Amino acid sequence: MARGPRIWIKDGVYHIIVRGNRRMKLFGDRRDFRTYLAILRKTKNVYSYDLLAYCLMDNHVHLLIQYKEDSPSAVMKMLNGEYARYFNLRRQEIGHVFQGRFYSKLVTGSFYLLDACRYIHQNPMKANISFTLADYPWSSYNAYLTSNNPNNISTNLVLQQFPHSQRTHYEIFMHENL
Template sequence: MPAALPSRLRLQGEIHHVALRGHGGRPLFRANRDREALERIVGELLAEFTARAHAYCWMTNHLHLVLEVAPGQADGFQCDLIARYSLQRNTGAAGAGPLFEPAERALRVNADAYLLQLIRYVHLNPVRAGLVRDAADYPWSGHRTYLGGGGPPWLSTDLAFRLLGGDLLRAAAAYRVFVAPVSTRVNRETLVTSLSYPGRY
């Protein structure tokens, strides 16, 4: 179990798990350009809300984002994300209906205890879904960035690396071990303050 956040690492906002699913299980992305558009929109919203993202994963019919945002702003961020991406995705699509399932509230996470576990949970989604055997082979998550492989400029790794300890190289190595295949057995019920909502994933 990782240690609680040291005082020098106390968050400026709250950590939330944003998880959104396509309406009726429909794909959220037609092509990679849609994923790239989503990344651009997320970057714009992070700047507007003065927020940070600590992990993300764009799956076929759902998405995950680990968001640090000021108290009371998570739902506004999520609503704006849904509206902007839906507008972009449905532009020119004949008869386009709702893109997302009705959104539940972004779930606030106990960051002191579970930030690292939540990052791992999000980045291992493609492995659990059977899309890849190694999370590093999936191009649409923050996992590669944590391994030093680049990624969107808005993804923040510094907090997780400080929690993992040591200099950058040692923290990256510790992250690699932390997200080893055995860690796919994650019990999400321990990650959030409340998981009583049906249909979460």
């Protein structure tokens, strides 16, 4: 029996996870990471959504996205499809790059929003591939601390959860549970 379409809520925030097929690496070098981010930026020109956070790991990706007019499935179809074509062409391979359908979880409430953002940004340290949150180059963490935001991360929804000294309180919050 075929699965039905995913149900999505307009303006809903979703934690999206995609994994490499058979746990294979999705990113072999900087070029792969940069290409994925370039495709991600391209999808923002086509679809209406806000990217709240991301973390690209070797064999999986975390995204925190608030969808406006377009469904998560439309965005992920373009993102995963274009990256899979790039990946297979570069490696002269064929077949699936991603493991099944992407995982998506609706983020409800401000506590869950902050927790999801912290989980995404702490991923490299918890996996012991980065010494600090700020050192990992394939995460949106630094966009929350500085005005340098090359991937147009929408930080307002998360930062407004902190009433004063938003960036400072966000940094303190991110270092909890490490």
